[in-house]
Amino acid sequence: MRGFRAKDEDRDRFVELIEAAYVDGQLNSADRDLRVGRALSAETLDELQTLTRDLQPPPGAVTTTVPGVRAPGPRMPLLARLVGGFVAFSFVGVALVIGLIVVTMFVALGDGSTSSESGSGPVFESGLADPEVVSEDPPATPTFEMTPGQVRAFMRAYEEQFGTLEVYEAGFYPHRVGVQVPVRGSRPRMERWSWTGEWTQDTDASAVTGPTERVDLGTVDVRRMFANIETARKTLNVERGRLTHVLVNRWFDDQPSVNIYIGNQFNESGYLKTAPAGDVVRAFPYET
Structure with missing residues (x-):
């Protein structure tokens, strides 16, 4: 593995493991920030392995095994x-x-x-x-999973597709992202698009409905957003609660916000409102 150059998807995978280890209590905040910074700037796979060699993969964490690379074994006589x-x-x-x-x-x-x-x-x-x-297996279709690495990949794809990181609203769901994309012109217009690993245009240009102020997705701290998702699960009084979605938007004269919604099978729900940088603004727990 030594000497192989790291790709963006490799760096994202190792960052996810570091963040999962932080949530699991293996790392403190300073150590997590240091390792994430080094992982994002790592040039080789060996550097990434060194950063995570002492970590225990938490249940459900992504693997950091690099496909197609295997350490050489002992040679036979x-x-x-x-x-x-x-x-x-x-x-x-x-x-x-x-x-x-x-x-x-x-x-x-x-x-x-x-x-x-x-x-x-x-x-x-x-x-x-x-x-x-003769039947054939259908071709594999792109998929989106709500993980830090894939959220970052979505943001890169959004900027490449639309030449900006501004949205009227972005909704992150377990298996897709829905966005209200600003359309250039003298009047506020938007198009609705979905991302599941590839782009789908859901509507043509229309008048803006809902949030009327734009938000720059580049200001969203993805690492802290996922840490806040864990906080919301533990503190919003939703029994066996799971993430339903995250909305990034800005209403009228309010500040941009990242709203984390937790729900369960009994239709009990609550949400945590945070700033894009990750600071908690207010919690709205489920009230019995």
Whole structure:
């Protein structure tokens, strides 16, 4: 692993582990800030591993194993490698002979069989079923998960797509982000877009409804937002509460805010209002 250059997704993955360890009580605030700063500026995978080597991965934390990279194991003695190579070569030869026999049998059967005899659908000269009825696994679709790394990835994608980080409102949900995107012009206009790992335009340009002031997503401290999500879960008096969504917006003359909503299966809910930098403004716990 030493010497391999780190990518943004590698840095995000290690930052998530550091933040999870902080929430888990393994790190104090100063140590967390120091490690996050070094992780974001790390140039190699070895630097990232050094920052997290002494941490216990909390339950549900992302893995920091780097795909496709494996430490070299001890080398086998020369004689053992030669014997192993001979055995492997022999198995390949036997497999080729068996494969040739099987192909010959299929061709012979295909020449004398009909679809009614096989009962398995139309058969063509090659002896194979109609390729149009062969099912294939659907291609993988992009997904979004509410994690610090993917929130940062969304912000990078938003700026690349729209050339700004300003929104009228951004809603972060467990598996998607919904945004009200400002449209240039003399009057306030917006378009609604969704992000799930790729962009979908939900509406054409229309008059702004809801929050009428813009918010710069670049002012949101993602690290502190996730720390505040844990605080909201523990303090809002919502039994077995889980994050439902986070709204970033600004109403009229009010200051921009990050509103963290916690709910449960009994329709009990509360929310924590914070500043973009992470300072708690007010808590609205569930009242029995």
